[in-house]
Amino acid sequence: MCRNKAGGGRRCKRHQGEYRKSYDRAMYAAHISEVSFAPLLKEITLPTSPPPVVKVPFSEEISWSTVTEAVENARVLLADPRPRITKNDDGEWVVTEHGWAVEAAVTHAGELVKKAIDLNAEEDVLRIVTEAQEREDPSDDYEFTIERDRLINEASTWGEKYEEMVCPVELQRDRYNTARQLDVDSEETRITSEQLMKMYEEQEQYSTAQMKAEHELDLMVSDYRKVEKNIMWARKAATTRVLSRIRPLGLEGEQEIILHEITDESMKEVVRPAVRHFPREWVQSSDECPIPLTVANTIYRAGYSHSATVITYDSGNKLITDDCDPADGEPVAVLVLNTTPAMGKTVEGIATHEFAHRCERTYTPNGSPILFELQETFLQRRTGGGPGKTTADREPLVPYEGKEEEVIRPDNFAHVYMGKEYKWESREVLSTGMEALWSGEFGGMRGNGNYHTDEDMHAFVLGVLATA
Numbered sequence: 001m002c003r004n005k006a007g008g009g010r011r012c013k014r015h016q017g018e019y020r021k022s023y024d025r026a027m028y029a030a031h032i033s034e035v036s037f038a039p040l041l042k043e044i045t046l047p048t049s050p051p052p053v054v055k056v057p058f059s060e061e062i063s064w065s066t067v068t069e070a071v072e073n074a075r076v077l078l079a080d081p082r083p084r085i086t087k088n089d090d091g092e093w094v095v096t097e098h099g100w101a102v103e104a105a106v107t108h109a110g111e112l113v114k115k116a117i118d119l120n121a122e123e124d125v126l127r128i129v130t131e132a133q134e135r136e137d138p139s140d141d142y143e144f145t146i147e148r149d150r151l152i153n154e155a156s157t158w159g160e161k162y163e164e165m166v167c168p169v170e171l172q173r174d175r176y177n178t179a180r181q182l183d184v185d186s187e188e189t190r191i192t193s194e195q196l197m198k199m200y201e202e203q204e205q206y207s208t209a210q211m212k213a214e215h216e217l218d219l220m221v222s223d224y225r226k227v228e229k230n231i232m233w234a235r236k237a238a239t240t241r242v243l244s245r246i247r248p249l250g251l252e253g254e255q256e257i258i259l260h261e262i263t264d265e266s267m268k269e270v271v272r273p274a275v276r277h278f279p280r281e282w283v284q285s286s287d288e289c290p291i292p293l294t295v296a297n298t299i300y301r302a303g304y305s306h307s308a309t310v311i312t313y314d315s316g317n318k319l320i321t322d323d324c325d326p327a328d329g330e331p332v333a334v335l336v337l338n339t340t341p342a343m344g345k346t347v348e349g350i351a352t353h354e355f356a357h358r359c360e361r362t363y364t365p366n367g368s369p370i371l372f373e374l375q376e377t378f379l380q381r382r383t384g385g386g387p388g389k390t391t392a393d394r395e396p397l398v399p400y401e402g403k404e405e406e407v408i409r410p411d412n413f414a415h416v417y418m419g420k421e422y423k424w425e426s427r428e429v430l431s432t433g434m435e436a437l438w439s440g441e442f443g444g445m446r447g448n449g450n451y452h453t454d455e456d457m458h459a460f461v462l463g464v465l466a467t468a
């Protein structure tokens with residue numbers, strides 16, 4: 001590993017104290033994975049891919065059959081007709097013993113799917129990391145944090161030096177002004193003027209150094225965010241590869257999702273890429289739903305309405321409305337999408353989020369709103385509930401961003417919105433989770449940007465995608 005640069009190696013980081021931890025970690029990972037994970041690699045590497053170079057470390061030995069067994073086990077439990085969740089006399093959802101077992105099996109399957117994805121992505125991730133190292137950019141959180149703190153510290157040191165000069169410069173300026181008032185051409189005026197210019201220069205140097213460090217910091221952060229993003233794309237591709245081996249995603253071949261004829265062509269384009277992230281059965285359930293789907297644009301907040309109406313005027317013009325007697329028109333469901341998204345959001349992410357809400361309503365195998373039931377169970381477990389616990393044991397509902405009409409139960413989610421509840425059978429775990437998984441929002445649940453990691457929710461969402 002320590003070949004010189006001319007020999008095709010890169011600078012060995014082992015000897016730089018700050019890099020030692022990540023280097024040792026990577027070497028340990030490579031070593032462990034050589035030993036334990038060959039069976040999984042052999043199974044899940046697609047025939048067209050070159051063989052992976054370095055593999056990811058797992059804390060336990062797994063193989064592809066371990067993944068499929070866990071998926072199968074969860075599916076058997078999901079097919080069991082016993083109720084998973086019931087409503088008590090107070091109108092609260094109560095998860096049955098069977099419901100807890102199902103959620104545990106789904107999340108466990110998701111954990112294994114996630115490991116398979118990480119392994120499948122590892123070769124691409126390693127290439128991205130190596131390229132970053134060759135550019136001498138930070139290539140992991142550890143290096144990034146060290147470099148960021150160093151630059152912040154440097155900028156603030158130069159800033160302090162600048163500040164320290166403020167008073168002496170003022171004093172010197174007074175001295176110079178006094179000398180100048182007494183005699184413009186005196187020796188004293190000349191000396192104080194020279195000293196003042198020197199001090200100005202010194203102060204200016206500190207200011208320049210501070211700006212330079214700040215600029216370097218900006219560039220470094222932006223470079224690292226690019227590395228993070230590329231890794232996210234690599235993992236997204238691996239997610240598609242691994243999930244597709246478990247069940248088909250999107251519709252077959254060139255087939256398109258069925259949308260109401262009122263749908264604008266440009267809005268169809270927005271939905272198409274999002275639909276490809278969903279299990280085929282879920283997408284088909286949207287096509288089979290008696291309430292057809294359409295897509296509308298908004299400059300306000302995106303949303304999904306399952307009870308809108310298309311009104312046709314005498315002129316032939318049509319209007320989609322959420323606010324009229326359905327008997328006056330034709331029932332329709334609407335994905336309302338914001339095609340000029342706020343910072344950090346993408347149109348595809350928004351479309352994916354809202355289509356997840358569509359699936360909550362349309363995908364109901366054996367008449368059960370399975371996606372809602374699983375989310376409610378997950379949320380109860382995460383917010384202080386669980387087998388034998390009651391609503392009183394859970395985190396209380398609190399207004400979301402101070403709005404009384406929207407409520408959340410706080411937990412250690414990547415974003416508080418994930419803990420949102422509605423009176424109807426819809427939650428935000430799947431929608432935000434899908435957005436994170438496929439568009440990298442909320443730090444991709446992997447702790448990118450300023451978000452923190454949520455491996456449990458990550459596993460749950462993958463488990464639902466693989467099994468439900």
Ligand SMILES: [Zn+2]
Pocket residue numbers: 353357428431
């Ligand atoms: Zn939502």
